[in-house]
Amino acid sequence: MALVVESTSTVSANNADNLTITKPASVAVGDLLILIANGSGLSGKPTCSGFTELLTSSADGNVDTNVTMLYRIADASDVSASNYTVGLAGSVSQGAAAMLRVSGWVSGNPLFASSAGSTVIDSASYSIGGSGLSITRPGQQLLIFAGNHISEDNNATYSGFSITSSDSNPTWTTVADSLAYDTDSGIRVYNFFVAYAVSTDTSTITAYAANASSSISGGIDSDAYFLAVFVAPINATGTNALLSVSPAIFEDAGVEVGGTGTNALLSVSPSFFDQSGKGTIMPVWTNTDKPATPTWTNQDK
Amino acid sequence: MASTLHLKALEIQLDAILALGTPKLSFMATTFTPNSETDQYFSDISAEVASGTTAVTLGSVTTTIDAANNRVELDTANPSLSTITATTNKYCLWVDTGVAATSPVLATIDIVEGTLSPVAGTLSITVNAEGHYALKAV
Numbered sequence: 434m435a436l437v438v439e440s441t442s443t444v445s446a447n448n449a450d451n452l453t454i455t456k457p458a459s460v461a462v463g464d465l466l467i468l469i470a471n472g473s474g475l476s477g478k479p480t481c482s483g484f485t486e487l488l489t490s491s492a493d494g495n496v497d498t499n500v501t502m503l504y505r506i507a508d509a510s511d512v513s514a515s516n517y518t519v520g521l522a523g524s525v526s527q528g529a530a531a532m533l534r535v536s537g538w539v540s541g542n543p544l545f546a547s548s549a550g551s552t553v554i555d556s557a558s559y560s561i562g563g564s565g566l567s568i569t570r571p572g573q574q575l576l577i578f579a580g581n582h583i584s585e586d587n588n589a590t591y592s593g594f595s596i597t598s599s600d601s602n603p604t605w606t607t608v609a610d611s612l613a614y615d616t617d618s619g620i621r622v623y624n625f626f627v628a629y630a631v632s633t634d635t636s637t638i639t640a641y642a643a644n645a646s647s648s649i650s651g652g653i654d655s656d657a658y659f660l661a662v663f664v665a666p667i668n669a670t671g672t673n674a675l676l677s678v679s680p681a682i683f684e685d686a687g688v689e690v691g692g693t694g695t696n697a698l699l700s701v702s703p704s705f706f707d708q709s710g711k712g713t714i715m716p717v718w719t720n721t722d723k724p725a726t727p728t729w730t731n732q733d734k
Numbered sequence: 735m736a737s738t739l740h741l742k743a744l745e746i747q748l749d750a751i752l753a754l755g756t757p758k759l760s761f762m763a764t765t766f767t768p769n770s771e772t773d774q775y776f777s778d779i780s781a782e783v784a785s786g787t788t789a790v791t792l793g794s795v796t797t798t799i800d801a802a803n804n805r806v807e808l809d810t811a812n813p814s815l816s817t818i819t820a821t822t823n824k825y826c827l828w829v830d831t832g833v834a835a836t837s838p839v840l841a842t843i844d845i846v847e848g849t850l851s852p853v854a855g856t857l858s859i860t861v862n863a864e865g866h867y868a869l870k871a872v
Contacts, residue, residue: 539854540817571851669850670858673825673843676867677805682737 436537436575436665438606438629439464444519445529445611445625452479452519456511457534464507465538465663469609470519470530471581471625472499479503479528480520483510487542487661490549490580494655498583498623502661506540529625531609535575539666545574548641549659561656562642564597573633573665576603578641580658582624588612588648589624589656596641596660600634638662739871741799744806748797748869751838752808755831757792759813760784761822761857764849768826768842777834779826786820787857789830800864804872808840809865814858823849825859827866841867 440457452470460466467487470479477499478489484503491499505511521528535543550563561580576596582589594605609627628643641660766782773779783789793811800807808827827840843866850857 541819541854543854545819545853571853664853666854667852668855668857669852670856670860671845671847671850672860673862673866674846675807675862675864676841676843677870678867679870680739680872682739682872 434537434665435573436535436631436663438533438575438631439536440534441531441608443529443531443609443611443627445527445613447527447613449521449528451521452528452530453516454519454530454532455516456514457532460507460511460514460534461536462508462512464511465535465543466505466507466511467533467535467577468503468505468517468519468530469532469577469579469627470501470503470521471528471623472501472521473497477521479530481517485542487544488547488549488659490551490657490659492551492553492583492655492657494553494583494653496583496585496655498581498655498657500579500581500625500657500659502577502579502659504543506538507534527613527623529581529609529611529613529623531579531625531627533577533608533629535663537665538663543663544661545570545664546662547659549657551658552656553653555653557647559645559647559654560642561591561645561658562640563660564640566639566641568638568660568662570632570635570638570662570664572635572667574631575663576630576632577627577661577663578605578629578643578658579627579661580625580643580656582645582654582656584622584647584654587654588622589654590646591624591626591643592646593642593644594628594630595643596630596638598634598636598638600632600636603630603632603634605630736872741801741804741806741871744869744871745797745799748806748808751840752795752797752829755829755837757795757810758789758828758830759792759810759859760789760826760828761787761815761820762824762826762842764821764823766824766842768824773839773842775835776828776830776837776839779828779839780834784820784822786818787815787822790815792827798865800868803868803870805868805870807865807868810861812858812861814856816856817854818852818857819854820857821849821851822857843867
């Protein structure tokens with residue numbers, strides 16, 4: 434499903450500690466709500482209950498500033514809500530914000546890619562943006578280019594939003610181009626802008642830019658900005674080739690019989706057979722006595 | 735007479751490995767290069783799992799003797815993960831014993847289509863009709 438910006442709302446206020454921004458029209462459960470607001474200083478980022486920060490950029494100039502993006506997936510409470518309060522942290526006492534209601538997202542963090550930058554310059558005309566990028570966009574996408582300018586005396590305007598890729602620059606729609614003053618902290622001039630484009634091009638983005646014109650030269654302009662890329666959900670299904678594993682059967686070499694061998698000791702136990710016996714007593718024969726020295730006389734012949 | 739392995743024994747061996755735990759599938763980062771010797775257990779490959787994905791518990795795990803092709807095939811239901819933003823070009827099959835260091839990795843299998851890059855979408859594999867892999871007898 435493609436991402437579509439269904440409705441938007443904006444607000445800006447001078448000498449304010451917080452902002453009340455009206456809910457974009459016709460919010461439905463599941464809509465992606467993108468809130469972009471400016472802030473003061475490098476870390477005084479705007480907040481809004483129930484929203485999660487996605488991206489921020491800050492500019493470290495004579496006067497510091499930042500611009501921050503937050504998101505929320507709408508539920509029933511958003512359907513019944515009428516507005517949101519944006520807290521402006523830090524010493525800021527002015528503010529501007531914009532909210533986009535986007536359909537076509539599902540759930541979770543929607544930010545696919547981004548590039549943030551800042552410019553601090555003393556010039557009546559200058560360019561903001563980034564180059565040397567390699568931002569892929571695998572499918573239909575929503576591009577949001579937003580920023581905030583602060584100066585002690587200069588008012589800035591922005592035009593010529595563009596991205597650089599092998600495809601043509603999409604058509605940009607400006608959602609916010611607001612001017613706010615903070616006279617509580619001395620005169621400070623804030624310019625807040627948000628522009629978006631939707632595209633089905635898929636070539637890699639290598640740069641983004643916008644032209645800034647300052648009302649007067651001679652003052653330091655500080656700009657914080659970013660390009661955010663939201664890609665519509667893409668399913669991906671693959672297949673596998675059957676991995677067939679053949680066995681490796683080792684051929685056993687034959688062993689020649691003969692030659693010199695060894696033997697295990699063959700130990701044979703004896704078997705004793707019972708033997709039957711027969712005993713015979715032999716008679717003892719005794720010669721009769723003969724005269725001990727008889728005198729034998731030969732007979733006459 | 736040709737030497738051969740015997741299909742029933744191959745099936746029994748495969749079943750025995752699968753019975754060690756829960757068969758699972760993990761989608762791997764495109765930078766992962768499998769090493770058939772050193773990638774022994776899930777703990778050896780867990781750092782190479784594709785960012786944004788979780789392991790899929792495989793359903794309908796079956797081992798089948800394919801006598802016609804003289805092999806034993808391992809097949810499962812089609813694995814899928816929903817609402818995934820990731821990049822992957824291969825997956826590993828492994829058996830979860832509850833301890834990564836004792837969970838054997840069975841196979842690493844390329845995705846035919848190459849690299850898949852879902853964006854907040856469903857990442858799935860339509861498993862080959864004959865399964866993930868087969869052990870041949872000859």
